[in-house]
Amino acid sequence: MHRYKFVFYRPLQLLPVLFGISVITFILVRMIPGDPARVLLGTRATPTAIARIREQYGLDEPLWRQYFYFLENLAHGEMGKSTLYKIDVLKLVMTRIEPTLMLVLVSVILSILIAVPLSTIAARRQGRIADHAVRIVSTMGIGFPPFWLALMLIIFFSVRLDLFPVSGYGRDPLDKLWHLALPSLTIALSLSAVLTRSLRGAMVQALQSDVATAARARGMPEGIVFWRHVLPNSLVPTINLLAINIGWLIGGTVVVESVFAIPGMGQLLIRAIFSRDYMVVQGVAMVFACATVLINFMADVITVTLDPRIKL
Amino acid sequence: MSAPATTRFSPSAGLSRWLGSHLSLSIGAGILVFFVLIAIFAPLVAPYDPVLQMADVRLTGPSLAHPLGTDNFGRDMLSRLIYGTRIDLQIALIGVIFPFIIGTVLGTVAGFFGGIVDAIFMRIIDIILAFPFLVLMLAIIAILGPGLTSFYIAMALVGWVSYARLVRAQILVLKNSDYAIAAVSLGFSRTRIMFRHLLPNAIAGSLVFVMSDAVLVLLNGAAISYLGLGVQPPTAEWGIMVAEGQPFVTTAWWITLFPGLAIVVLAFGFSLLGDALGDLLGVHE
Secondary structure, X not given: OHHHHHHHHHHHHHHHHHHHHHHHHHHHHHOOOOOHHHHHHOOOOOHHHHHHHHHHXXXXXXXXXXXXXXXXXXXXXXXXXXXXXXXXXXXXXXXXXXXXXXXXXXXXXXXXXXXXXXXXXXHHOOOOHHHHHHHHHHHHHHOOOHHHHHHHHHHHHHHHOOOOOOOOOOOOHHHHHHHHHHHHHHHHHHHHHXXXXXXXXXXXXXXXXXXXXXXXXXXXXXXXXXXXXXXXHHHHHHHHHHHHOHHHHHHHHHHHHHHHOOOOHHHHHHHHHHOOOHHHHHHHHHHHHHHHHXXXXXXXXXXXXXXXXXXX | OOXXXXXXXXXXXXXXXXXXXXXXXXXXXXXXXXXXXXXXXXXXXXXOOOOOOOHHHOXXXXXXXXXXXXXXXXXXXXXXHHXXXXXXXXXXXXXXXXXXXXHHHHHHHHHHHOXXXXXXXXXXXXXXXXXXXXXXXXXXXXXXXXXXXXXXXXHHHHHHHHXXXXXXXXXXXXXXXXXXXXXXXXXOOHHHHHHHHHHHHHOHHHHHHHHHHHHHHHHHHHHHHHOOOOOOOOOOOHHHHHHHHXXXXXXXXXXXXXXHHHHHHXXXXXXXXXXXXXXXXXXXX
């Protein structure tokens, strides 16, 4: 269990980062020109509401004290009210987490289903036509704008073939998956391009490793060498790669949710920006940042569990 | 089962790798030069004014008069695509150059001085990296207001961290090398040692990264314009052109198809250049 010691002290190391996230989100909203109370409440705020916000956030006091109030409110789960939806930001964000989380999960699973076979083909036929084809396709795939790819998939799968819905989010779990098919395929195609490029490299290395050579020397057929030694050894780099790209993946969901009108956090963020609902912008940015930190931590735990050689 | 093409010695492997990177370099450079020429000579190559609305040719498909069709305002899509090259190249260039300069300088200083300066910069970098890139960009643009200038400012504020990390790691190694110690004992100023002696040897990785970063910046810039927070209409820019075609995607596919393809091709050019530079300079990410 010694190897898992980091599970306890890593969160302590993350505290400065969480502190920094709160500072940045605090600064972001205070950077808006004009009276902060008016900014937080919208243009049609009543004088009593303005007075209440002034007191709650200590807006007449020095900035460091305002930050202290901000933290205190945060500790009580208080992130302000949305000027557009008239409810607490935290409650609003909570209702939007599920579609985004589902979108990310389905996209990751799909992208692994695409990237692993492609990298396998490329790595095992290194230097041949299949390898070159995979490399060219994945290099090109990185440059596909998600918002455009989404529309092309809509033209093909929704308009031509009438297979999947064009937009929205379903009610029951199956219907939801149905609606997420094209959005997650959009993200998965881009993500699998990134994954394939790195995974192919990891597999090529694993094919040349001493473990693989020793297995071949024992007379193990190439196919079994691959399944037993190469694939498992490529798993850890893939998980790390997914963790590194989680920020990029979240950026993708923001765009794709807007294209497909999925009521997730990304769509909430974009709408909030247009309606100058700054407390929501702040809340969504903070939740996304904390999620990124959490996912990276989880990836560390999984990595250590899967690979006994790694110590953190 | 194919034999392992792994440990066997192959005299042609080096050659094909060399040829491969030269081929990537030529194609990548070719694509980039093509777009740069189009951007420079846009008024000469474009058949129409990119914002000219011709009421009689609304939503017409590709034809001889309008090779890429027209949009719902009767604007010629080829002309818009050509003029859009100017904006999207500018997005990639400015969106990369400021983060590159800021990140390189800060990374050099942090790596060279070490200690508390370095610790502070590294913590700031950790915090910025904790945010999903596009989310932080969007939050900054929300404060500054929509527009290309906001996008560039947001890029400069967020994008420098990758360059700073790359350069810092190199400087940390190089500052203990013999020639750096020699430069110190010769009494050269710290600024001279940092930027004349260390930086030129530390920059290769960043130069390769510039190319893959250009892809990300181009995609992000186009995405932000697509969302309506970057370039504003009626300016022709590829991302916003896709957004403008979206309501007609089922009937007038040509409005969305071609601007997206242009992004894909330009991004491919940057990627190829990056791969080739990485091979030639011996840098691998």
